Amino acid sequence: MTDKKTLIKAIFNRHQKQAFEKEFKIKPIDLDINVDGYMKHVLLEKKQVYILYRNHQFYNYSKNEIKVSEWLNCLSKTSVPKLIKKVTNKDISPYPILVTQKLEGELLSKVMQKISEKELMKIFENIAKCIAEYHEQSIINPPKITKHKLSKNITKEEWLYYIVNSETHKTALDFAYNKIKKYLNTRNKKETLSLWQKTLEPIIKLQPVLNHNDIHEAQILITNKNKVSGILDWGDAHMNNPVLEFNFNEWLGFDTKEFLIKHIYDIRKTMWNEYTKLRNIKTVKYENIKLLYSIRYALNTEKFTNEFSLTYQKFARENLEWLNNFK
Numbered sequence: 001m002t003d004k005k006t007l008i009k010a011i012f013n014r015h016q017k018q019a020f021e022k023e024f025k026i027k028p029i030d031l032d033i034n035v036d037g038y039m040k041h042v043l044l045e046k047k048q049v050y051i052l053y054r055n056h057q058f059y060n061y062s063k064n065e066i067k068v069s070e071w072l073n074c075l076s077k078t079s080v081p082k083l084i085k086k087v088t089n090k091d092i093s094p095y096p097i098l099v100t101q102k103l104e105g106e107l108l109s110k111v112m113q114k115i116s117e118k119e120l121m122k123i124f125e126n127i128a129k130c131i132a133e134y135h136e137q138s139i140i141n142p143p144k145i146t147k148h149k150l151s152k153n154i155t156k157e158e159w160l161y162y163i164v165n166s167e168t169h170k171t172a173l174d175f176a177y178n179k180i181k182k183y184l185n186t187r188n189k190k191e192t193l194s195l196w197q198k199t200l201e202p203i204i205k206l207q208p209v210l211n212h213n214d215i216h217e218a219q220i221l222i223t224n225k226n227k228v229s230g231i232l233d234w235g236d237a238h239m240n241n242p243v244l245e246f247n248f249n250e251w252l253g254f255d256t257k258e259f260l261i262k263h264i265y266d267i268r269k270t271m272w273n274e275y276t277k278l279r280n281i282k283t284v285k286y287e288n289i290k291l292l293y294s295i296r297y298a299l300n301t302e303k304f305t306n307e308f309s310l311t312y313q314k315f316a317r318e319n320l321e322w323l324n325n326f327k
Contacts (some may be wrong), residue, residue: 004029004033005029007033007035008028008029008033010035011028011033011035011041011043011052012028012092015091016091016092016093019089019091019092020092023087023089023092024050024099026045028043030045031043031044031045031050032044032045038054038058039053039054039058039061039062039235040052040053040054040058040062040235041054044102045102046102047101047102048084048099048100048101048102049081049098049099049100049101049102050097050098050099051097051098051099051100052092052093052095052097053093053095053096056094056095059095061235062235064145064146064234064235064237064238065098065234065235065237066086066096066098067143067144067145068143068145068210068234068237069081069083069086069098069100069234070083070086071141071143071144071145071210072134072234074137074141075133075134075137079103079130079221079228079229079230079231080103080134080230080231080234081100081101081102081103081230081232081234082100082101083098083099083100083101084099084100084101085099086098086099087099103221103229103230103232104221104223104229104230105221105222105223105229105230106221106222106223106224107217107218107220107221107222108123108217108218108220108221108222109217109218109256111123111222111226112217112256112259112260113256113259115226117263117266119226120263120267121266121267121270122226123222123226123228124267124270124271125270125271125274126227126228127215127220127228127231127271128270128271128272128274128275128278129228129274129275129278130228130231131212131215131242131245131271131275132274132275132278132279133278134209134210134212135209135210135242135245135279136209136278136279137210138209138210138239139207139209142210142239143210143239145210145237145238145239146238146239147208147238147239147240148161148211148213148238148239148240150162150165150168154168154171154172154175156179156299156300159172159175159176159296159299160244160247160292160296161240161244162175163176163200163292163295164203164204164240164241164243164244165204165241166204169197169200169204170197173193173196173197173200174193176196176295176298176299177189177192177193177196179299180295180298180299180301183298183301183320183323183324184323184324185324186324195326195327196291196295199287199288199291199326200288200291200292202283202284202288203241203243203284203288203289203292204241205283206241206242206243206281206283206284207242208239208240208241208242209239209240209241209242209245210237210238210239211237211238211239211240211241211242211244211245212231212234212236212237212245213236213237213238213240213244213245214233214235214236214249215231215245215247215248216248216249217248217256217260218256219231219232219233220232242275243284243289243292246268246271246272246275246289246293247293247296248260248264248267258308258309258311258312261311261312261315262311262315265290268286268289268290268293269286269290272286272289273286290322291323291326294319294322294323294326295323297315297316297319298319298320298323300316301316301319301320304316
């Protein structure tokens, strides 16, 4: 493990360190330091968090985070890191420094394997309530941030962004069919695409909302009473379709994901039912959402089968069975 003095030297030169101490009246050596994020350094004290962007590229990428951090202050119920101040001090950094509220709690990734399935579902139900609040608020009082920019070519990794976009929806359907047709049993292309398009069409019509765009078990803080105490790291936030907020990157194969994939259908159903109840959405049912993510999983069949554990292999088989039986 790298010692703190070495970490500080990796973030600040002597002049920057002195400027930080003068600006914030605290020494970096007295802070907890997180340099795991590839875009920014995070320094934590008892009640505040200091966010420093690593370079110009990551600052440009995260400009929305600054705007979102300011906008999040309007939320009254959802536990999000409220912005305390934005500091411009070129002696410390060429980019703005965000000072946000520090939220208490334990990461869901550490909690989820210590509790019962019933308790886990209750936590995800509460996460859905948080999502519903900031989605609804972003319609009433839209943050001034950009929409997600699509790359030129569809990839399996970016497919969800294309399928919920009305301009690229049909192209994305065709892309998915061609990639997974070898796993499909009897339907011809025209029948399959017609069924998929009819089922997914209500999703496309949903109004864009503020998406955190990176919600997963390492971004959510939980209290000792299993309440949601914080949703962290808004660096990828943008305006997009609300169903994207129910993507937990569960196709990434590491320990907590393996646990998550076993429960993902129940988790997403619990969350979507709670979310649509709170936002009074009646046009999109869970079956619509399940088809969307089932196609997404099918696009990862080879990855699940060849690279991941037996748990993922079993999940891939069950997913293809469900997709082939969908009517």
